[in-house]
Amino acid sequence: xxxxxxxxxxxxxxxxxxxxxxxxxxxxxxxxxxxxxxxxxxxxxxxxxxxxxxxxxxxxxxxxxxxxxxxxxxxxxxxxxxxxxxxxxxxxxxxxxxxxxxxxxxxxxxxxxxxxxxxxxxxxxxxxxxxxxxxxxxxxxxxxxxxxxxxxxxxxxxxxxxxxxxxxxxxxxxxxxxxxxxxxxxxxxxxxxxxxxxxxxxxxxxxxxxxxxxxxxxxxxxxxxxxxxxxxxxxxxxxxxxxxxxxxxxxxxxxxxxxxxxxxxxxxxxxxxxxxxxxxxxxxxxxxxxxxxxxxxxxxxxxxxxxxxxxxxxxxxxxxxxxxxxxxxxxxxxxxxx
Amino acid sequence: xxxxxxxxxxxxxxxxxxxxxxxxxxxxxxxxxxxxxxxxxxxxxxxxxxxxxxxxxxxxxxxxxxxxxxxxxxxxxxxxxxxxxxxxxxxxxxxxxxxxxxxxxxxxxxxxxxxxxxxxxxxxxxxxxxxxxxxxxxxxxxxxxxxxxxxxxxxxxxxxxxxxxxxxxxxxxxxxxxxxxxxxxxxxxxxxxxxxxxxxxxxxxxxxxxxxxxxxxxxxxxxxxxxxxxxxxxxxxxxxxxxxxxxxxxxxxxxxxxxxxxxxxxxxxxxxxxxxxxxxxxxxxxxxxxxxxxxxxxxxxxxxxxxxxxxxxxxxxxxxxxxxxxxxxxxxxxxxxx
Numbered sequence: 146x147x148x149x150x151x152x153x154x155x156x157x158x159x160x161x162x163x164x165x166x167x168x169x170x171x172x173x174x175x176x177x178x179x180x181x182x183x184x185x186x187x188x189x190x191x192x193x194x195x196x197x198x199x200x201x202x203x204x205x206x207x208x209x210x211x212x213x214x215x216x217x218x219x220x221x222x223x224x225x226x227x228x229x230x231x232x233x234x235x236x237x238x239x240x241x242x243x244x245x246x247x248x249x250x251x252x253x254x255x256x257x258x259x260x261x262x263x264x265x266x267x268x269x270x271x272x273x274x275x276x277x278x279x280x281x282x283x284x285x286x287x288x289x290x291x292x293x294x295x296x297x298x299x300x301x302x303x304x305x306x307x308x309x310x311x312x313x314x315x316x317x318x319x320x321x322x323x324x325x326x327x328x329x330x331x332x333x334x335x336x337x338x339x340x341x342x343x344x345x346x347x348x349x350x351x352x353x354x355x356x357x358x359x360x361x362x363x364x365x366x367x368x369x370x371x372x373x374x375x376x377x378x379x380x381x382x383x384x385x386x387x388x389x390x391x392x393x394x395x396x397x398x399x400x401x402x403x404x405x406x407x408x409x410x411x412x413x414x415x416x417x418x419x420x421x422x423x424x425x426x427x428x429x430x431x432x433x434x435x436x437x438x439x440x441x442x443x444x445x446x447x448x449x450x451x452x453x454x455x456x457x458x459x460x461x462x463x464x465x466x467x468x469x470x471x472x473x474x475x476x477x478x479x480x481x482x483x
Numbered sequence: 484x485x486x487x488x489x490x491x492x493x494x495x496x497x498x499x500x501x502x503x504x505x506x507x508x509x510x511x512x513x514x515x516x517x518x519x520x521x522x523x524x525x526x527x528x529x530x531x532x533x534x535x536x537x538x539x540x541x542x543x544x545x546x547x548x549x550x551x552x553x554x555x556x557x558x559x560x561x562x563x564x565x566x567x568x569x570x571x572x573x574x575x576x577x578x579x580x581x582x583x584x585x586x587x588x589x590x591x592x593x594x595x596x597x598x599x600x601x602x603x604x605x606x607x608x609x610x611x612x613x614x615x616x617x618x619x620x621x622x623x624x625x626x627x628x629x630x631x632x633x634x635x636x637x638x639x640x641x642x643x644x645x646x647x648x649x650x651x652x653x654x655x656x657x658x659x660x661x662x663x664x665x666x667x668x669x670x671x672x673x674x675x676x677x678x679x680x681x682x683x684x685x686x687x688x689x690x691x692x693x694x695x696x697x698x699x700x701x702x703x704x705x706x707x708x709x710x711x712x713x714x715x716x717x718x719x720x721x722x723x724x725x726x727x728x729x730x731x732x733x734x735x736x737x738x739x740x741x742x743x744x745x746x747x748x749x750x751x752x753x754x755x756x757x758x759x760x761x762x763x764x765x766x767x768x769x770x771x772x773x774x775x776x777x778x779x780x781x782x783x784x785x786x787x788x789x790x791x792x793x794x795x796x797x798x799x800x801x802x803x804x805x806x807x808x809x810x811x812x813x814x815x816x817x818x819x820x821x
Contacts, residue, residue, distance in 0.1 A: 286737045300672055300680045334638055334722040342638045342719055365726030369734040381680055382720050384672040388703030389724055393731060396707045397763075399624045404763045414759040421752040422760070425735075425742045 153183055156465050157248035158458070160190035161217045161235040162255020164451045167191070170254070171198040173458025178208050184466065187248055190214050190235035214238045220451060224258040228266060236260060240267050243444040250445035250465030252436065254453035260446065261298060261439055268444040271474060273481030276306045277441030278313060278380075279448060281387050284428040285371025292318060293332075293368060294440075295380040296387045302379035304347035307331065308355070312480050313440040314375035315357050320471045321438070321464060322374075330363030330373030332382065338362065348377075394429060435460025438468065440477065445469050491521055494803050495586035496796070498528035499555045499573040500593020502789045505529070508592065509536040511796025516546050522804065525586055528552050528573035552576045558789060562596040566604060574598060578605050581782040588783030588803030590774065592791035598784065599636060599777055606782040609812060611819030614644045615779030616651060616718075617786060619725050622766040623709025630656060631670075631706060632778075633718040634725045640717035642685035645669065646693070650818050651778040652713035653695050658809045659776070659802065660712075668701030668711030670720065676700065686715075732767060773798025776806065778815065783807050 158174050160167040167190055174186045185208050188195045192213040199209075216234035218227045231237060236255055242248035244267045253260045257279070265277050280294025294310050311329050318327035331349055333341035338349045340362060352359040363372050368386070378386075405415040435457040436449035445468035447461045468474075496512050498505040505528055512524045523546050526533045530551040537547075554572035556565045569575060574593050580586035582605045591598045595617070603615050618632025632648050649667050656665035669687055671679035676687045678700060690697040701710050706724070716724075743753040773795040774787035783806035785799045806812075 284734075286734055297672060300683075302680075332723060334635060334719055342640075345638075345719075365723040365728075366730035366733075368727055369730050378723075381672055381683075382723055385670060385703040385716075385720055386723065386727055389706055389727065390703075392704040392707050395704075396622075396624055400763050400766070404759075411759075418756040418759050421742075421749075421756050425738050428738070 153185060154250075154466050154469050155185045155187060155248045156462050157187040157189055157212075157239040157242045157251045158462070159235045159239050159251070159253035159255050159260075160188040160195050161214070162253040162260075162451075163449070163453050163458075164254075165453075166254070167195050167198050169453060169455045170458055171195060172202060172455035173453075174209065174462065175199070175202055175204050175206075176455060177459045177462040178206060181466075182208075185209065186462065187212055187239075187242060189239040189242070190217070212238060212242065218256050218259045220256050222256055222259060224256065224262040227256070227259045228263050237263055237267075240264050240444070240446070243446070244268055249469040250447070252447040252449065252458070252461040252465050254436075254449040254451055254458065254461075257297070257448050260448050264439055264442045264444065264446050268442045268446075271441055271443055271478050271481065273478065274309055274313075274441035275303075276309065277439055278306075278310045279439050280314060280437050281383070282437065283368050283376070283390065285369055287371035289322075289324070289371070289374075290428075291368060291371055291374055291376055292322075293376040293378065293383055293386065295378065296383035297380045300379065300381040300384075302342060302344045302381065304344045304351055307345070307348035307377050307379065308351045309441070309481065311352055311355070311357055311359070311375065311377045313477055314377065316476055316480050317438055317440060317473070318374050320473055320476060321467050324374050326358045327374035328372075329357045329359045329375045329377060330361065330367060331359070332364070332368075332376055332378035333362040334364065336362050336364065394426070436464060438464065443474055445473065491523060492588075492804050492807050493523045493525060493586045494800050495525040495527055495550075495577040495580045495589045496800070497573045497577050497589070497591035497593050497598075498526040498533050499552070500591040500598075501787070501791050501796075502592075503791075504592070505532050505536050507791060507793045508796055509533060510540060510793035511791075512547065512800065513537065513540055513542050513544075514793060515797045515800040516544060519804075523547065524800065525550055525577075525580060527577040527580070528555070550576060550580065556594050556597045558594050560594055560597060562594065562600040565594070565597045566601050575601055575605075578602050578782070578784070581784070582606055587807040588785070590785040590787065590796070590799040590803050592774075592787040592789055592796065592799075595635070595786050598786050602777055602780045602782065602784050606780045606784075609779055609781055609816050609819065611816065612647055612651075612779035613641075614647065615777055616644075616648045617777050618648075618652060618775050619721075620775065621706050621714070621728065623707055625709035627660075627662070627709070627712075628766075629706060629709055629712055629714055630660075631714040631716065631721055631724065633716065634721035635718045638717065638719040638722075640680060640682045640719065642682045642689055645683070645686035645715050645717065646689045647779070647819065649690055649693070649695055649697070649713065649715045651815055652715065654814055654818050655776055655778060655811070656712050658811055658814060659805050662712050664696045665712035666710075667695045667697045667713045667715060668705060669697070669699065670706075670714055670716035671700040671702065674700050674702065732764070774802060776802065781812055783811065
């Protein structure tokens with residue numbers, strides 16, 4: 146047990162981010178408060194809507210507050226524009242609470258790019274970090290997902306950034322996911338250290354010489370195989386893989402629908418199959434993992450999918466609490482400035 | 484009908500490439516000969532084994548020949564080493580037949596890297612080609628697959644190469660796949676022309692100005708959605724996606740097996756589900772497309788999966804025939820040297 150476990154922890158919630166805001170955000174936030182006397186949540190967003198939603202849930206506790214914000218950053222907003230024109234948004238004001246020390250962490254199921262860029266600008270990068278990074282949890286055939294990063298913070302494939310992602314991913318996996326000595330793999334086009342671009346080859350060399358549990362290059366097929374706990378790649382490749390992976394279930398559903406529409410027997414076959422298939426594929430539901438950390442900024446930020454359920458929101462809050470309790474930002478600083 | 488359709492066409496087959504060589508290669512080759520009086524196949528490899536396999540098939544036709552080769556390039560061979568030390572291999576001698584004009588095309592289910600590098604060195608690049616390319620067919624929700632290229636010829640992301648891949652992919656799709664005015668998409672991290680690396684942004688500009696039916700940037704999710712007929716990317720990204728995609732069915736099988744082993748009812752549910760699922764996922768079987776062209780070398784080369792079935796081998800031969808009949812190499816030369 147960490148000595149900080151009893152300290153009051155304040156987590157700000159972007160109550161207006163996400164496709165089902167503020168409902169899922171409010172339910173998830175209130176659920177997170179249960180059995181956590183040390184927790185306070187700050188709902189940031191339209192006060193009237195938030196109050197109404199809380200009231201509808203019949204919640205009577207006092208361990209939350211509301212910070213009114215008149216604007217909303219939508220999924221379609223350009224992050225660079227939003228940061229200038231929407232300073233009274235729930236997203237901006239929530240991150241600002243972390244900056245001022247009024248909150249220990251911030252979670253959002255809103256516009257990922259806007260959370261990333263606003264956090265980087267308001268909170269600043271941890272010393273030693275060239276590029277903050279955001280990853281994604283990938284389901285594997287093993288009993289836990291792997292963390293693929295970067296998936297979009299920086300499209301440039303630079304060995305220095307790849308090295309930073311590896312360090313930050315490993316510290317997160319060890320501290321927050323509880324993985325002892327996590328295996329780090331570098332994504333490339335072959336297992337041999339000689340395979341890949343010049344930057345990847347250089348990153349391989351740097352990682353070999355690091356204190357990380359570096360297992361060498363891994364390939365596309367290793368991601369779902371769970372060969373390593375951390376899969377390091379540039380944000381261009383990571384983003385393409387993430388969107389490609391997310392499209393699998395959509396395609397599968399579409400193929401099943403097409404098949405089902407070709408006759409009554411097919412419809413019956415599909416009806417018999419789908420419940421089983423859903424059970425089998427539940428690990429492929431991105432909701433399960435409830436958000437990913439933005440690593441490398443001075444603050445505890447968790448970003449979730451726009452479709453985040455109340456459970457996903459609650460999980461995101463729990464992650465932000467753990468990041469606070471474990472003093473993750475400081476641990477990242479130490480690891481990057483040895 | 485092309486005026487060349489009645490000309491004798493000779494296709495060399497790497498009878499020793501592939502995991503089931505020479506059996507699948509021989510069956511596929513003999514099947515391809517049926518109803519094609521203009522076709523001659525040349526089986527390249529161990530004469531004794533090939534003769535025995537042909538005899539076992541009870542084939543009595545005369546429209547084939549055997550070129551003995553004493554060596555075999557294995558899947559594990561380093562292409563750079565193989566080209567120097569295995570000049571009496573079926574792979575090397577088969578490509579050499581194309582070089583000398585003794586064959587119009589060559590197909591192999593063997594070591595992809597070795598076929599690529601040996602072809603590039605022996606046959607040379609088409610004028611105007613900086614990097615020959617190999618693609619892969621990706622299943623889509625539409626009625627035809629998309630062609631993703633490059634998937635491994637060159638790991639460097641250069642706008643000039645991306646442009647060449649686009650041209651070669653489009654010509655192949657139009658001439659061989661019969662797609663009129665194929666849509667070309669450039670893989671990036673967002674639809675906007677401003678998204679991606681500097682090289683991708685530059686490629687977007689070059690492609691906008693080209694005569695191709697360029698639809699702009701596409702994202703990871705567009706590959707299986709079939710948004711474009713051709714998906715252009717660097718070989719690093721393409722290789723990672725290909726291996727990631729190929730691993731999906733493996734993972735699905737593994738998850739189904741795990742589920743099935745948890746109790747008799749689960750076993751029953753799986754037994755009921757699997758036949759339907761197989762039908763639905765048949766497009767995801769990479770065998771269907773039977774090999775991909777190596778584009779940009781002076782010769783008609785088709786490379787197939789190591790596990791190629793006899794049908795896949797036959798399809799590969801048919802593709803090589805079409806490339807010959809359509810004079811594809813010359814069409815690529817013209818398109819690249821306008």
